[in-house]
Amino acid sequence: MMLKIKIVQRVLAGLMVLLGLLGNLVLRLQGQKQRLHPQKLQMMKMRSELDSSSEIDDDDDDNDDERYGLSWRLAVETNNNVGWKTVPLRCYKHVEKYMTGGQYEHDLNMIVDEILLYASKIQLDATTHNHDQDAWILDVDDTCISNIPYYKDKRFGCDPFDSPVFKEWINKGMCPANPVILRLFKTLIKKGFKVFLLTGRYEETLAKITMDNLHSQGFIGYQRLILRNLKYKGQSAVKYKSSIRREIEEEGYRIWGNVGDQWTDLQGDCLGNRTFKIPNPMYCIS
Amino acid sequence: MMLKIKIVQRVLAGLMVLLGLLGNLVLRLQGQKQRLHPQKLQMMKMRSELDSSSEIDDDDDDNDDERYGLSWRLAVETNNNVGWKTVPLRCYKHVEKYMTGGQYEHDLNMIVDEILLYASKIQLDATTHNHDQDAWILDVDDTCISNIPYYKDKRFGCDPFDSPVFKEWINKGMCPANPVILRLFKTLIKKGFKVFLLTGRYEETLAKITMDNLHSQGFIGYQRLILRNLKYKGQSAVKYKSSIRREIEEEGYRIWGNVGDQWTDLQGDCLGNRTFKIPNPMYCIS
Numbered sequence: 001m002m003l004k005i006k007i008v009q010r011v012l013a014g015l016m017v018l019l020g021l022l023g024n025l026v027l028r029l030q031g032q033k034q035r036l037h038p039q040k041l042q043m044m045k046m047r048s049e050l051d052s053s054s055e056i057d058d059d060d061d062d063n064d065d066e067r068y069g070l071s072w073r074l075a076v077e078t079n080n081n082v083g084w085k086t087v088p089l090r091c092y093k094h095v096e097k098y099m100t101g102g103q104y105e106h107d108l109n110m111i112v113d114e115i116l117l118y119a120s121k122i123q124l125d126a127t128t129h130n131h132d133q134d135a136w137i138l139d140v141d142d143t144c145i146s147n148i149p150y151y152k153d154k155r156f157g158c159d160p161f162d163s164p165v166f167k168e169w170i171n172k173g174m175c176p177a178n179p180v181i182l183r184l185f186k187t188l189i190k191k192g193f194k195v196f197l198l199t200g201r202y203e204e205t206l207a208k209i210t211m212d213n214l215h216s217q218g219f220i221g222y223q224r225l226i227l228r229n230l231k232y233k234g235q236s237a238v239k240y241k242s243s244i245r246r247e248i249e250e251e252g253y254r255i256w257g258n259v260g261d262q263w264t265d266l267q268g269d270c271l272g273n274r275t276f277k278i279p280n281p282m283y284c285i286s
Numbered sequence: 287m288m289l290k291i292k293i294v295q296r297v298l299a300g301l302m303v304l305l306g307l308l309g310n311l312v313l314r315l316q317g318q319k320q321r322l323h324p325q326k327l328q329m330m331k332m333r334s335e336l337d338s339s340s341e342i343d344d345d346d347d348d349n350d351d352e353r354y355g356l357s358w359r360l361a362v363e364t365n366n367n368v369g370w371k372t373v374p375l376r377c378y379k380h381v382e383k384y385m386t387g388g389q390y391e392h393d394l395n396m397i398v399d400e401i402l403l404y405a406s407k408i409q410l411d412a413t414t415h416n417h418d419q420d421a422w423i424l425d426v427d428d429t430c431i432s433n434i435p436y437y438k439d440k441r442f443g444c445d446p447f448d449s450p451v452f453k454e455w456i457n458k459g460m461c462p463a464n465p466v467i468l469r470l471f472k473t474l475i476k477k478g479f480k481v482f483l484l485t486g487r488y489e490e491t492l493a494k495i496t497m498d499n500l501h502s503q504g505f506i507g508y509q510r511l512i513l514r515n516l517k518y519k520g521q522s523a524v525k526y527k528s529s530i531r532r533e534i535e536e537e538g539y540r541i542w543g544n545v546g547d548q549w550t551d552l553q554g555d556c557l558g559n560r561t562f563k564i565p566n567p568m569y570c571i572s
Contacts, residue, residue: 067388067389068392068396070392071389071392071393071396072396074363074565075393075396075397077360077364078363079397079400079561103353103357106354107356107357107360107361109357110357110358111361111365114361275365276365279360279364
């Protein structure tokens with residue numbers, strides 16, 4: 001009888017070991033799942049606080065929304081004439097993830113690397129022309145400095161533009177540098193280019209705060225900050241920026257490159273030798 | 287003693303039930319993992335046939351490559367002047383997944399919906415002008431009909447362009463319709479637009495096979511198929527297509543829309559009232 005009990009005890013011990021192994025396997029699989037999809041799980045968690053639909057349905061919805069978001073973003077970034085007022089609500093999670101999850105910065109870095117490759121091939125030769133007149137144009141809002149903190153509170157552009165709140169935000173002078181464009185800015189200046197910052201912000205009301213904001217964020221050493229003065233009030237962005245670029249060229253500058261987050265920065269006249277569109281899926285200035 | 291054995295038997299039975307439950311849980315978790323990432327698992331499987339690095343490293347590599355692929359694709363689709371000869375090898379898996387996993391078609395559908403929304407707002411009013419001269423221009427290769435079968439064998443554009451093999455492929459007349467653009471084509475014709483198919487293919491050698499290929503794939507009822515004749519031999523795509531569009535306008539047509547997969551389809555003169563870039567991450571015609 002003692003023998004039988006001993007056998008049973010051993011069988012039990014063996015089963016406990018098996019149970020332990022299975023438990024470990026479960027934990028490992030869960031771990032892998034989380035490693036594969038930390039953002040998805042986080043989104044599912046966020047969503048589960050909002051509704052009570054099953055996890056499987058959420059997965060399907062998330063996949064559909066992700067596809068939709070990818071298509072929407074490609075369409076607006078590629079087709080400069082697909083007008084849009086706000087981000088479709090269905091793209092909220094996608095754009096949020098894009099702007100804050102690292103892909104936006106990754107995209108910027110690739111474009112800036114491309115710009116710097118191009119810039120490195122330009123011969124700034126003092127013997128053939130005036131070295132002091134090789135110019136670059138950079139847009140300001142969401143090119144040099146970022147309005148993501150404002151857009152975060154506006155569901156990354158799903159909510160309509162809120163002029164009073166945006167003005168309040170701008171007037172704080174707290175727009176953080178876009179670190180990837182700051183890298184471009186500093187490299188261009190180091191290479192000897194004259195960098196013009198060209199913005200649609202109104203000179204009358206925003207000149208000082210914009211200058212201070214840029215300075216505090218490290219944008220130091222540019223040639224000129226050009227804001228919209230009363231002469232250009234109410235003009236379309238394309239017309240206004242084209243006029244300014246023409247004036248710059250008439251002063252004798254050669255515009256080698258032109259970088260902006262809006263198609264309206266890169267359309268019209270006197271565009272420069274090459275234009276570079278950086279992404280912005282949060283708003284569209286027409 | 288019998289009681290003790292019965293207790294042990296019940297404990298054993300309970301443990302077996304627990305084991306069964308745990309086993310089920312393991313299977314369910316594995317199932318979820320597969321449902322979340324069928325393509326990733328397939329890629330991992332494909333890769334594991336090539337090398338023996340651990341699954342965890344593969345995950346990290348896949349994530350990095352996915353980020354890189356997304357950035358690269360956005361850069362080339364958005365920045366019309368980022369020249370490229372072949373797809374970076376690092377983007378192979380990304381582009382393959384993009385072209386064959388449904389996202390390419392999803393992207394196309396969104397752009398075609400946008401085109402048709404625009405087209406629906408155009409008043410084809412016979413009283414104000416000649417209704418018969420409202421034109422659209424569609425590119426042929428990788429717009430109307432697809433060369434994906436050729437590019438599949440060329441690692442989706444990672445391998446350099448193989449002119450003899452491509453010619454052989456084209457001469458089969460087996461390019462499948464791009465079903466999303468076929469939908470656009472049919473709707474435009476139904477609405478009364480005169481559709482011009484404009485291709486860089488040489489008229490001398492490829493006229494018949496192209497016409498037959500288009501016909502067999504359902505592209506029936508277009509106004510004119512324009513191939514490159516000897517007059518335009520060797521000219522850049524932008525120059526050649528601009529000249530043809532000018533000729534079309536000089537015949538009295540109004541070009542309402544212009545759709546192509548290459549930026550060179552959508553640059554130059556007489557572009558039409560609106561241009562629409564559809565994606566093509568496999569090759570770039572400069």
